[in-house]
Amino acid sequence: MSTFTLNNLCYSYGSRQRDVISNLNYVFEDSKVYSIIGKSGAGKTTLLSLLSGLVKPTKGSILYDGNDISKMDPYRYRSNYVGVIFQSFNLLPHLTAIENVVLSMDISGKKITGKKEKAQMLLNSVGLDDATAHRRILKLSGGEQQRVAIARTLSYEPSVILADEPTGNLDGETQTGIINIFQDLAHKEGKCVILVTHSPYVAQMSDMVYELAVKKD
Ligand SMILES: Nc1ncnc2c1ncn2[C@@H]1O[C@H](COP(=O)(O)OP(=O)(O)OP(=O)(O)O)[C@@H](O)[C@H]1O
Numbered sequence: 429m430s431t432f433t434l435n436n437l438c439y440s441y442g443s444r445q446r447d448v449i450s451n452l453n454y455v456f457e458d459s460k461v462y463s464i465i466g467k468s469g470a471g472k473t474t475l476l477s478l479l480s481g482l483v484k485p486t487k488g489s490i491l492y493d494g495n496d497i498s499k500m501d502p503y504r505y506r507s508n509y510v511g512v513i514f515q516s517f518n519l520l521p522h523l524t525a526i527e528n529v530v531l532s533m534d535i536s537g538k539k540i541t542g543k544k545e546k547a548q549m550l551l552n553s554v555g556l557d558d559a560t561a562h563r564r565i566l567k568l569s570g571g572e573q574q575r576v577a578i579a580r581t582l583s584y585e586p587s588v589i590l591a592d593e594p595t596g597n598l599d600g601e602t603q604t605g606i607i608n609i610f611q612d613l614a615h616k617e618g619k620c621v622i623l624v625t626h627s628p629y630v631a632q633m634s635d636m637v638y639e640l641a642v643k644k645d
């Protein structure tokens with residue numbers, strides 16, 4: 429089933445600026461991993477911002493499950509349906525991994541029972557053991573922090589996962605581990621996973637690749 433349908437999607441920063449996103453008609457379906465590739469400045473992060481509802485299209489529309497997201501309550505849309513993993517992770521460094529995940533459940537406003545146990549289970553599922561789950565973020569490696577960021581996003585059960593360069597700065601083996609997590613989320617749990625990447629390996633491991641081109645003035 430299609431999760432997102434883009435209809436002639438356009439976006440420009442400021443009314444007299446050139447389009448960064450120009451007439452896109454992509455479709456994203458559930459149970460698949462997508463890679464968005466393209467040169468620096470092509471509009472990849474901008475496209476993720478549009479899909480996450482953080483910015484609204486200048487022209488055209490994005491349908492989520494058939495509904496125009498610019499007409500949905502943005503808070504409800506973001507806290508219920510989409511999980512965004514930013515490149516900088518945005519974790520709180522002085523809290524433990526478990527505390528970061530519990531905090532995101534609290535913020536989502538969803539009724540979740542046994543938050544601490546659920547957080548620990550999610551962290552285990554992305555390959556972090558209990559000792560690591562109890563450590564503060566500032567004492568974790570980049571790859572471990574990346575896993576905490578994924579567990580945190582999964583904590584409120586979004587249908588869509590958007591991730592900006594999720595494997596940037598990771599070694600090959602850790603990168604493969606992270607990609608396997610995304611593949612399981614799509615293929616076993618039916619989620620729609622959309623990754624922005626500069627890595628040909630990540631692109632090759634996904635089910636579908638969309639390439640954005642840099643727009644000339
Ligand atoms: N807030 C902003 N105001 C004005 N222009 C912006 C803004 N953010 C991005 N841009 C411009 O929009 C274009 C697309 O930016 P975007 O961040 O989406 O590119 P990207 O494909 O993610 O690049 P990278 O691979 O370097 O992360 C660039 O030319 C950028 O300079």
Ligand SMILES: [Mg+2]
Binds near residue numbers: 472473474
């Ligand atoms: Mg970017």
